[in-house]
Amino acid sequence: MRFKERVLATVTRLAAVLLVPLAACRAPGNACHAPGNACRAPGRARFLACQWALGLRFPAEDLRGLAPEALTAFMCARAEAFWRDGQLIGLTSGHRDAAEQRRIFAEEVRRTGSISAARRRVLPPEESMHVRGLAIDVRPTEGARWLEQNGGRYGLYRVYENEWWHFEFRTVEPVRLPHPDAAAEACAHGIAFGLCPLHGNGPWHYRLSPLAAAADCPPMYGDPGDPAKGPRRRW
Ligand SMILES: [Zn+2]
Known part of the structure; x- marks a missing residue:
């Protein structure tokens, strides 16, 4: 991890600790729950404080449009990563509407010169889990590695060998594929x-x-x- 990112991570952790008392006023009590799995984040206040702090660290992230089960799983998983292991996980891309996915796919077809080559990195809207709100792209690599090792407890799985950043919410662990196509x-x-x-x-x-x-x-x-x-x- 680069020096600047290490400093930002430390500042984010400090911000989360400082935000806990405010979060306790806003959301007293304990426990959030991912489907079928108790959230391991220690208490509602710390859960909320780390979401605020991560929102400050990754201001461009947009959680809107994710399916409720995927959103809950992601928030609970990253709260555990944050408080238990000090890992920051940000969202690079979550839900995309069909028009946006179509545009990204068309761009990739243009860039690679063929549909089959494009499909190795991007899927058309009717096949993309991003359009269904069930896929998330995360960063940084350390956070993605944490999610790869621990995300299964929340139903979040890395599904492609060539995309370390891409995770999907599944009720059954999938067999990992070499690429989307x-x-x-x-x-x-x-x-x-x-x-x-x-x-x-x-x-x-x-x-x-x-x-x-x-x-x-x-x-x-x-x-x-x-x-x-x-x-x-x-x-
Ligand atoms: Zn993705």
Whole structure:
């Protein structure tokens, strides 16, 4: 960590300690809860004080639009990182609307020269977890490393080898993929062996199908919990 960042981290920790009494007045009591996991942050006042201090350290971060479960998980995880291990975690990018994601994807296609190359770094809006409010990009690298090691307690997982900053809220730990387009690549190679992915948001899940080798992969389920988004083609 560079000297300037170390100084800023120390100032942020000091600010949080100084803000605790004020936070105690604003939010007395204990405990916040991530879904299924008790938040390990020690008390509501310290939880709130560190969110304020982190907001001062990372003034550009925007938590709006995140799904409630992802927001709670992120805030509780970084409160634990802050008070238990002195690690600062800031949000670089959270929710993006479909138009913004489309613009970022188009820019990446232009920069890399092809859709398949662009998909290794950015997904189109209909596939992006950022659009659904379930993905967060974090910084700095030390904070991301902490989240990689401890985020699972809150349902936050790093999902791509080539993106140390990108985490997603999941109820089940995912298999980590080499890059965002890995599921599509696996499909392209897998169909030769009769394997196709089943769920758009579950790139680790495949089904053996006699149709696959003869044709392209059929439409996938959008969400395993939503039967209304089932595939148009019967298996
Ligand atoms: Zn991301």
